[in-house]
Amino acid sequence: MKEYFHSVNLDKDKCRGCTNCIKRCPTEAIRVRKSKAQIINERCIDCGECIRVCPHHAKTAISDSLDMINEFKYKVVVPAPSLYGQFDKKYSRNNILNALRLIGFDYVYEVARAAEIVSEATRQLLKNPNIKKPMISAACPSVVRLIQVRFPSLIENIVKLESPMEVAAKIAKNEVHEKYKIAMEDIGVFFISPCAAKVTSVKSPYEKQKSYVDGVISIKDIYIKLLSALSKVDDSSKLALAGLEGIDWANAGGESGALETYNVLAVDGIHNVIKIFDEIEEDRLSDIDFVEALSCSGGCLGGPLTIANVFIAKTTLKKHINAASKRDIKNMDKKSYEELVWTSNVEYKPVMKLDQDVSKAMEKLEKLEKIYADLPGLDCGACGAPNCRALAEDIVREIANETDCIFKLRQRIRDLAEEMVDLGGKMPPVMDKDTTE
Amino acid sequence: MSTIKLRYDIPANDFVTAGEASSNVKKKLTQIGVSSDKIKKAAISMYEAEINAVIHGNGGYADVEISSDKVIINIIDYGPGIPDVELAMKAGYSTASDNIREMGFGAGMGLPNIKKYADKLEIFTEVGKGTKIVLTVYFS
Numbered sequence: 001m002k003e004y005f006h007s008v009n010l011d012k013d014k015c016r017g018c019t020n021c022i023k024r025c026p027t028e029a030i031r032v033r034k035s036k037a038q039i040i041n042e043r044c045i046d047c048g049e050c051i052r053v054c055p056h057h058a059k060t061a062i063s064d065s066l067d068m069i070n071e072f073k074y075k076v077v078v079p080a081p082s083l084y085g086q087f088d089k090k091y092s093r094n095n096i097l098n099a100l101r102l103i104g105f106d107y108v109y110e111v112a113r114a115a116e117i118v119s120e121a122t123r124q125l126l127k128n129p130n131i132k133k134p135m136i137s138a139a140c141p142s143v144v145r146l147i148q149v150r151f152p153s154l155i156e157n158i159v160k161l162e163s164p165m166e167v168a169a170k171i172a173k174n175e176v177h178e179k180y181k182i183a184m185e186d187i188g189v190f191f192i193s194p195c196a197a198k199v200t201s202v203k204s205p206y207e208k209q210k211s212y213v214d215g216v217i218s219i220k221d222i223y224i225k226l227l228s229a230l231s232k233v234d235d236s237s238k239l240a241l242a243g244l245e246g247i248d249w250a251n252a253g254g255e256s257g258a259l260e261t262y263n264v265l266a267v268d269g270i271h272n273v274i275k276i277f278d279e280i281e282e283d284r285l286s287d288i289d290f291v292e293a294l295s296c297s298g299g300c301l302g303g304p305l306t307i308a309n310v311f312i313a314k315t316t317l318k319k320h321i322n323a324a325s326k327r328d329i330k331n332m333d334k335k336s337y338e339e340l341v342w343t344s345n346v347e348y349k350p351v352m353k354l355d356q357d358v359s360k361a362m363e364k365l366e367k368l369e370k371i372y373a374d375l376p377g378l379d380c381g382a383c384g385a386p387n388c389r390a391l392a393e394d395i396v397r398e399i400a401n402e403t404d405c406i407f408k409l410r411q412r413i414r415d416l417a418e419e420m421v422d423l424g425g426k427m428p429p430v431m432d433k434d435t436t437e
Numbered sequence: 438m439s440t441i442k443l444r445y446d447i448p449a450n451d452f453v454t455a456g457e458a459s460s461n462v463k464k465k466l467t468q469i470g471v472s473s474d475k476i477k478k479a480a481i482s483m484y485e486a487e488i489n490a491v492i493h494g495n496g497g498y499a500d501v502e503i504s505s506d507k508v509i510i511n512i513i514d515y516g517p518g519i520p521d522v523e524l525a526m527k528a529g530y531s532t533a534s535d536n537i538r539e540m541g542f543g544a545g546m547g548l549p550n551i552k553k554y555a556d557k558l559e560i561f562t563e564v565g566k567g568t569k570i571v572l573t574v575y576f577s
Contacts, residue, residue: 153473278460282481353470358576359439359505361469366441368468393468 007199014058019381021050032384045145048304061196064215072188077105081250085313097239099229112246114168121337141201142295169212194303218305243327252299256292269297449496459483482554518564
C-alpha cells in the first residue's frame with residue numbers, strides 16, 4: 001500500500017495555474033509551479049475544498065466506476081445517508097434503494113443502519129469515566145487527517161470507533177455470506193460516497209490495514225443512472241430499514257443529536273473545525289463531552305461529490321427523516337460494540353515542523369521571520385504559495401526563492417537598473433575629459 | 438544559542454484580537470517541533486495572561502523569547518496593578534465586572550491557571566502603574 005494515496009487529484013489539462021485553490025486549502029497543501037497546481041501529498045487531508053473552489057474544474061476526485069462492480073459475482077451496495085437528499089422529494093427512500101438494485105446491485109444495506117449502531121456504541125463510550133473528553137468523532141476522515149497533521153495533542157480525543165461505512169460493509173458482507181452461502185471473496189461491497197475523503201479512507205485507511213469496502217463510487221458519478229432508474233422503479237422490496245437517527249447523520253448535528261447528552265458541540269466547515277480544535281487544544285471547552293466535527297459546510301450533504309445544493313438537500317432529507325420511524329438499539333450487548341473499537345492508533349504526521357532537529361528548526365524559524373518581514377505582505381499568491389508567510393516558509397525549506405515574489409523581483413531589477421545607470425555615467429579617470437582640476 | 442524574539446501588541450478591551458498572540462506563538466512552537474504537551478502549557482498560560490491584560494490591564498504588549506530549551510513570555514500592562522497578589526492567586530477570586538463575566542470571562546481562574554500550566558511564574562506589580570508577568574515553560 002502506498003503511504004500517501006489521495007483521492008483529490010489534479011487534471012493537468014484543465015488547470016490554468018490560477019491561485020484559487022491554494023488560497024482555500026486549510027493545510028496550505030497546494031503550490032502553483034509551472035502554471036499547474038501541485039498537491040503536497042503529506043499535507044493534503046482530502047477535504048475537497050479545492051474541488052469546490054476550482055473555476056476550471058481541474059481538481060477532481062479519484063473514485064471507482066460503476067463498471068467495477070462486475071468484477072464480483074455478488075454485488076452489495078452501502079449507500080451514504082446523504083444520497084437520500086439528492087433527488088426530488090417525490091421519491092421515497094425505498095424508491096431510491098430499489099433504484100440501486102435496478103442499476104446492478106444485488107443487495108442493499110443502508111449505512112444509516114450502521115450509523116445507529118455506532119451511535120449506540122458512542123453512547124456506551126460516553127459513560128466510561130476514563131475516556132478522554134471532549135471526545136471527537138472519527139466519522140469524517142478529513143477531520144481525522146487534520147488532527148494527524150495539525151493537532152497532535154488531540155489524537156487521544158478521537159473516538160476510536162469504526163465508521164458507519166465500515167460497520168455497514170462488514171455486516172452486509174457477513175449477512176450475504178451466511179444467507180446465500182456465497183464465498184467472501186465473491187462478494188463486492190460498494191460505498192456510495194458524497195466525498196473524496198471516504199475514498200481515501202478506503203484505499204489508504206489510517207486506523208487499520210484493510211477496509212471491508214471493495215470500491216467507492218461517487219454520488220455524482222452514479223446520479224444520472226439512478227435518476228433514470230427511479231423513473232421506472234418497482235417498489236416491491238422493502239429496503240428502507242434505517243431509523244431517523246441514522247439518516248440524520250448526513251446532516252451537520254445529526255450524529256451528536258443522537259447522543260443522550262446536551263454537552264455536545266457540532267461544527268461544520270473545515271475552517272470552522274480548525275477554530276474549534278484550537279479551543280479544545282487550549283482546554284477552553286472542558287464542559288463539552290462530545291464534538292462532532294465535519295469538514296463540509298452542512299455536513300455530508302454538502303460533500304464535494306454530491307449533486308444537489310446543500311440547502312435544498314437539507315429540506316429533502318428532512319422529509320425522509322419525518323417519514324422514517326425511530327428505531328431503538330438500546331440493548332446492544334457490550335461485546336458487539338467493543339468489536340467496533342479500533343485496534344491500532346492514529347499516528348502523528350508532523351508536517352508543519354521546519355526541521356527534525358530543534359536548533360536547526362530554530363535557525364530556520366528565525367530566518368523565516370526575517371524573510372517574512374521583508375516581503376510585501378499582500379498575500380497575492382502570484383509566487384505560487386498561498387500567502388507571504390507560506391512563501392517565507394518555502395524559502396527556508398529550500399523549495400522556493402525570494403525572487404519568486406514579483407515585487408521582490410521588480411525591486412531587484414530596479415536596483416540593478418539604477419546601478420547600471422549609475423555605472424554608465426562613470427568614466428575611468430584617464431579618459432574623463434569633463435573633470436576640472 | 439539563537440533566540441527568537443517576538444513582540445505583540447495587546448489592545449485594551451478588545452476581545453476579538455485577544456488570544457491572537459498566544460495562538461501565533463503556538464504556531465511557531467509547532468514549527469520548531471516542540472512537543473505538543475509543552476506547546477499546550479505555553480499556549481494556555483500565555484492566553485490567560487493575555488486575557489488578563491485585556492480585561493484588567495488596559496492592554497499592553499507581550500514580549501516572547503523562544504530558545505531551543507524554553508520559552509519566556511513577558512506580558513506587560515499599564516493597568517491598575519494588583520494590590521494583593523496572594524489574594525489574586527486564589528482560585529475563584531476575581532475583580533472582573535459583571536459585563537466581563539457575562540462574556541464568559543472573569544471566573545477568577547486566570548492567575549491560578551497560569552501558575553498551573555507555566556513552569557515558572559513571576560509577577561511584578563505596582564498599584565497605579567501596571568503589572569508585568571513573566572512566565573517560563575521548559576521544553577525538556
